[in-house]
Amino acid sequence: MHGRFHGVCRARDGVAPQVHEQVGGEGLKLGVGTGLCHGTNVVEPLDPSMPLGYLGRMKTWTWKGALALCLALVASAQTSAKEGMWIPTLLKVVEGDMHAMGLKLTAEDIYSINHSSLKDAVVHFNGGCTAEMVSAEGLLLTNHHCGYGQIQQHSTVDNDLLTDGFWAMTRAEELPNPDLTCTFIDRIEDVTERLLAACEGLEGEDREARWKEEVAAIVKEATEGQGLEGEVVEFDYGNSHFLITSKVFRDVRLVGAPPSAVGKFGGDTDNWVWPRHTGDFSVFRIYADRNNKPAAYASGNVPYTPEHHFPVDVSGVQDGDFTMVFGFPGRTEQYLTSDAVEHVIERLNPMRIAMRDEGLAVINAARASSDALRIAYAAKQSSVANAWKKWKGQNRGLTELHAIDKKRTLEAELNKVSGSQVVQDIAALNAQYFPFLEARSLFIELAYYGPEVLNYAHGFSALIEGKAEGEERESLLARLRGAEDGFRRDYDAGVDERLLGRLVEEYLKWVPTNLAPDGLAAEVSSAGGGMAWADKVFAKSVFDNADDMAKLLESDNPKSWKKLAKDPAYVWIESLRANYFAEVAPEYGRLRGEIAAASAAYTQALREAFPDRVFPVDANSTLRLTYGKVEGSAPYDGMQYNPLSTARGILQKYVPGDPDFDMPARLVELLKAEEYGDYANEEGDLVVCFTGSNHTTGGNSGSPALNDMGHLVGINFDRSWESTMSDILFDGSRCRxxxxxxxxxxxxxxxxxxxxxxxxxxxxVQGR
Incomplete structure (x- = not known):
């Protein structure tokens, strides 16, 4: 299982004995992807807020938005069941196809605003994952990697829940998690026509202002006095807009988590890989007030009673069974043009991989040096490694599928059929956009996935610059004092210094020269390289010193804060941020808006030119349903994957002492004795994982995998490495x-x- 090899394999669990090449895999779905318009998904302050910035240029196509969206779904339903992530309100369009594949429910059973339905058991977990309700007393399941941060927060060297696992045997033992949220969708409503009618005849800033007013009115009407939150979300590059209302719960407690040797079994070696044997799950409980309404954490809260919870089918799955996955997929980019895909392969992914190579080298070495650092940097290592491995697989998949050529062929066909120049328009914009995208991506890698002291220092800027006064100042001080212990708990100055040194050197290799901070390259060079430069920064900074910072926070002397304006760590992060927001963000945002507007025209042109082809609507972190079957795959010549893995494979992979493949002694004993209890299948095997042809992406982590009756049969947590390009190009024969x-x-x-x-x-329940 380790590394890469060629040759004839023994029959292993999940893989038929074939001549094949073994490759690596996926995991955590949170973090940075390529995002809208070939960008990086990071919420403000990195993204200049531009949801409306291009509306004045959309008048020639936006009026057809809702119709185009429905036509897209109809075309997709007629031609492919496996590709696409379906908006629940429009499931009637694909209901017949789902029935033909085996579904025994109606679209109304899946999504309804008139009675409880499957959607009422689907949870947006902390804004980045999905979870599902499995009891009438607020119990939910999600992935281990989705709850990893909470498990880590409750772990210490002496009480290591990451290593040992955790199980609350009573409600009193369940652990609270400040800032963890669980969101239920109340309803989804198309408001495109209302918005367009409100803005009819308006242009530019007047149109934008009126649009914002109408959005605010729509949200207020839907939520005021209802205990709901609401937002209007654009779909299909702005061709349509939907109101989404929701209930947000903030008292969510940790109930159970397996040891990491179960929840992360296979580690980075198996990440994005099939066959897989990972028990990637954790258990939480939602609490509400005594009226079953959302409430802040309080000891008097009671378990939430959901409108629906999923029956759990213990009869399992078989090859060919109907499956559907319900969740909150983050971003797909099916409509990148050929030049953008080429940029992903040739430039964007290589630079991000190189940055994370450097960061992982430092973090992995630190974690191997002590138990304290192993725990402190566990979540960060997972976060950094996840996208790093995905980008590698994505490049391989896009290359092997000849994605650039396929995009060029489609673009040539469009030009021939319609005479549209929109592809050329996008290419011209991309030529301007790519340098700013690169600078932005590198800034994110350095400032947000690199040394932690940088953002920590920036958090004091309002105090240092004297911008916070009165109650605002007191509130800021309280937050900083409250956050201090948490920051120090998982922080090591030596690790941070090495991260800064290595990442700055790599950053300077890739960043467009005219978009780098002035003088940085010369400063690093004159210091003798990145490591020597970082040593100077840390030697003179107080931000990496816990005692110094504790004294400053306690004394709160304005003169002392002002002196920190010259602290080298503060000076450097502020100069890096100032450069980004002055030189990169404005043009990045402007060009991104231009490309989004052109992309709306592009998707519409495709649907009008080729009405019988599949052009699904991209994911955008809203509730979607995807469906397919339990299926294996044959991604490469001579390689055949079975759809099920079993407990035998856990023992085959088991390597005592190996950080990825070690197991607790009790688990080994139970598996060797085949003590499967009531959970074995008809053949006497304990099935661990299975693959399906459902089109998923980041954000679908923790999503319920449901059978033809809407019963829970599994928890989605990954894609195969051969599938990592599916955000850009989906291939139903290999994407699992x-x-x-x-x-x-x-x-x-x-x-x-x-x-x-x-x-x-x-x-x-027993479904079979």
Missing amino acids: NIMVDIRYVLWVMDVYAGAGHLVEEMTL
Whole structure:
């Protein structure tokens, strides 16, 4: 399982004995992807807020938005069931196709605003993952990697929940998690026509102002006095807009988590890989006030009673079974033009991979040096490594599928059929845009995935510059004092210094010269290189010193804060940020808006020119449903993947002492004895994971995998490495999502952990 090899393999769990090449895989879906318009998904302050900045230029196509969206769905339903992430309100369009594939429910059973439906059991977990309700008492399941940060926060060297796992045997033992949210969708409504009618005849700033007014009115009407939150979200590059209202719960407690040897079994080696044997799940409970309404954490809160929870089907899945995945996929980029895909392959991904190569080298060495650093940098290592491995697989997949050539062929066909010049327009914009995209991506890698002291120092800017006064100042001080212990707990100055040195050197290799901070290259060179330069920064900074910062926060002397304006760490992060926001962000935002507007015209032109082809609507972190079947794959010549993996494969991969493949002794004993309890399949095997042809992406982590009756059969957590290009180009013959089988989840809880009371709380059914 380790590394890469060629040759004839023994028959291994999940893989038929074939001559094949073994390659690596996926994992955590949070973090940075390529994002809208071939950009990087990072919320403000990195993204200049431009949802409306190009509306004045959209009058020639936006009026057809809702119709174009429906036509796109109709075309997709007629030609492909596996590609696409479907908006729940429009499921009637694909209902017939889903029935033909085996679904026994109606579209109304899946999404309804008139009665409880499947959507009422689907949770947006902390804004980046998905979860599902599995009991009438607020119990939910999500991925281990989605709850990893919370598990880490409750871990210490003496009480290491990451290593040992955690199971609350009573409600009193459940652990609160400040700032963790769970969101339920109330309803989704198309408001495109209302917005367009409100702005009819207006141009430019007048149109933009009126649009904002109408959006605010729509949200207020839908939420005021209802205990709901709301937003209007654009779809399809602004061709349509939907109102989404939701309920947000903020008292969410950790109930259970397997040891990392289960929840992360396979580690980075198996990340994005099939066959997989990872028990990637964790258990939380939502609490509400005594009226079942969202409330802040309080000891008097009670378990939330959801409108629907999923029955759990313990009969399992078989090859060919219908499946659907319900969740909040983040971003797909199916409409990147050929030049943008070429830029991803040749420039953007290589530079980001190189930056993370340097960061991972430092973090991995630190984690290997002590248990304290292993725990402190666990979540950061996972976050950095996840996209790093994905980008590698994405480049390979796009190259092997000849993605650039396929895009060029489509563009040539469009030009021939319609005479549209929109592709040429986008190419001209991209030529201007790419340098700013590169500078922005590198800034993110350095400032947000690099040394932590930089953002920490920036957090004091209002105090240092004297901008915070009165109550605002007191509030800021309280937040900084409250955050200090948390920051120091998982921080090591030596690791941070090495990160700064290595990443600055790599940054300077890639950043467009005219978009780098003035004098940085010369400063680093004169210091003797990145490491020597970083040593000077840290030697004279107080931000990496816990005692010095504690004294400053306690004394709160304005003169002392002003002196920090010359602190080298503060000076450098502020200069880096100032350069980004002055030289990069404005043009990046302007060009991104221009490209988004042109992309709206491009998608519309494609649908009008080729009405019988599939042009699905890109994901945008809103609730979607994707469907397919339990299926294996044959991604390369001579390689055949079975769709199910079993507990035998865990033992085959087991390597005592290996950080990715070690296991607790009790787990080894139970698996060797084949003590599977009531969770074995008809052949006597304990199924661990399975693959399907559902079109998923980041954000679908933790999504419920449902069968033809809407019963829970698994938890989505990954894609195969051969599928990582599916955000840009989906191939139904090779793209597979990976789900942990619900029977393995229950087995770990019940047989391994002795937490059978959690299983008893669920509604178990036998579907076969």
